[in-house]
Amino acid sequence: MxxxxxxxxxxxxxxxxxxxxxxxxxxxxxxxxxxxxxxxxxxxxxxxxxxxxxxxxxxxxxxxxxxxxxxxxxxxxxxxxxxxxxxxxxxxxxxxxxxxxxxxxxxxxxxxxxxxxxxxxxxxxxxxxxxxxxxxxxxxxxxxxxxxxxxxxxxxxxxxxxxxxxxxxxxxxxxxxxxxxxxxxxxxxxxxxxxxxxxxxxxxxxxxxxxxxxxxxxxxxxxxxxxxxxxxxxxxxxxxxxxxxxxxxxxxxxxxxxxxxxEWAHNTAHIRALNQHLLAGFALLPQIAVHSWLAPRVPHIVNISVQGVDGETLSKAYNQCMAVSNGSACNVNTKQPSHVLLAQGIPLALAQASLRFSLGKMTTASDIEAALDYLRYLLRNI
Ligand SMILES: Cc1ncc(COP(=O)(O)O)c(C=O)c1O
Structure with missing residues (x-):
């Protein structure tokens, strides 16, 4: 953890x-x-x-x-x-x-x-x-x-x-x-x-x-x-x-x-490797769906929903050890589910249980491992 x-x-x-x-x-x-x-x-x-x-x-x-x-x-x-x-x-x-x-x-x-x-x-x-x-x-x-x-x-x-x-x-x-x-x-x-x-x-x-x-x-x-x-x-x-x-x-x-x-090429290669690491971890968790899976995406952003959990509980618990978002930073205080996910036809409960991971050039492989570890821990305990 x-x-x-x-x-x-x-x-x-x-x-x-x-x-x-x-x-x-x-x-x-x-x-x-x-x-x-x-x-x-x-x-x-x-x-x-x-x-x-x-x-x-x-x-x-x-x-x-x-x-x-x-x-x-x-x-x-x-x-x-x-x-x-x-x-x-x-x-x-x-x-x-x-x-x-x-x-x-x-x-x-x-x-x-x-x-x-x-x-x-x-x-x-x-x-x-x-x-x-x-x-x-x-x-x-x-x-x-x-x-x-x-x-x-x-x-x-x-x-x-x-x-x-x-x-x-x-x-x-x-x-x-x-x-x-x-x-x-x-x-x-x-x-x-x-x-x-x-x-x-x-x-x-x-x-x-x-x-x-x-x-x-x-x-x-x-x-x-x-x-x-x-x-x-x-x-x-x-x-x-x-x-x-x-x-x-x-x-x-x-x-x-x-x-x-x-430094685009260097940063992108670094973040792409971290993205693969994160996605490989998510692939082993059957409750997790990665949004826009089939679309061309930048590797810096990975948006997931977790099935069978209350979104607010998940987000609060996860943000005790991590800093992620569940939607745009401008919407944090509205407690509204993401209008982006709803527009993509994601059901309300799933849209509410979403987490956006966004990676940067300072992110390390051990940050990703910790993010996955903590998510696995929470999924067993909430
Ligand atoms: C896609 C997009 N547009 C506009 C903005 C607003 O940018 P600023 O914070 O510089 O006003 C943001 C920032 O959250 C954004 O992600």
């Missing part, structure tokens, strides 16, 4: 990589570039503005996108809001229809609900029992006045990878735009795939060993792509997102993104 808590909740957030901390501390200690990056009338402000520009270039290079398409935000919730609401408001004269998927993160679904109350027509696409969007249903849902489709690249609860290239081809053939919530994709799958196909995508630093409180919306280099700002109060970020920028946050994010991309 495990003796000290083991962190297996990397999809909720990650610790900051010490190399990122180094960069951030260096920036915070800078005796000149502490200034307001908008105060470019003096040398201090210019130094800060240079740091913002450097972060933008570094992030753009890591993502292989153009630097001017990056709009800094406070995280992916804000980036998703700006993408969806900002695009819908800016283009409402052309249409009132928007499409998303029932298994999206709340930071997308709640934007759609808000827009529905303001007169937009919303289509929520279902998924199959593996969590996959049916491309034919997407094709049929698109209408002449569809403005935007929003689909996440990698699901935060199940790890399912959607076929963004195929989705983009259908959306673009109908003259609509595609937004991708790429939060769980960055550092997990090649970002070129998303950059090439999405018109806009959202990312955040704290899922890739960067700091919390900083993210970005990345826009395709296309002058016809119009957004309106949601925050007013200054002309930062091409007047799309007012507010003083924080160079230490931005450079920390850029460093984390560069590391996530450059």
């Amino acid at each position: 495990a003796t000290s808590p083991i962190y297996l909740d990397y999809a909720a957030t990650t610790p900051v990589d010490p190399r990122v901390t180094e960069v951030m501390i260096r920036v915070l200690r800078d005796p000149i570039a502490f200034a307001n990056p908008s105060s470019t009338q003096h040398a201090f402000g210019l130094a800060a503005a240079n740091q913002v520009a450097q972060a933008r270039e570094q992030l753009a290079a890591a993502l292989q996108v153009t630097a001017k398409g990056i709009i800094w935000t406070s995280g992916a919730t804000e980036a998703n809001n700006l993408a969806i609401k900002g695009f819908a408001y800016a283009n409402s004269a052309r249409g009132k229809h928007l499409i998303t998927v029932v298994t999206e993160h709340k930071a997308v679904l709640d934007c759609f609900s808000a827009l529905a109350k303001q007169g937009f027509r919303i289509t929520l696409l279902p998924v199959n029992n593996q969590g996959f969007v049916d491309l034919e249903q997407l094709r049929q849902a698109l209408t002449i006045d569809t403005l935007l489709v929003s689909v996440m690249a990698v699901n935060n609860e199940t790890g399912v990878i959607q076929d963004i290239a195929a989705i983009a081809a259908i959306v673009h053939a109908h003259g609509a735009r595609l937004h991708v919530d790429a939060v769980q994709a960055l550092g997990k799958i090649p970002m070129t795939e998303i950059g090439q196909h999405a018109d806009l995508f959202s990312i955040t630093a704290h899922k890739i060993y960067g700091p919390k409180g900083v993210g970005a919306l990345v826009l395709r280099d296309d002058p016809r792509l119009k957004l309106v700002p949601l925050l007013h109060g200054g002309n930062q970020e091409h007047a799309l997102r007012a507010g003083t920028l924080a160079p230490h946050q931005l450079l920390g994010f850029a460093e984390a993104a560069e590391l996530a991309v450059s």
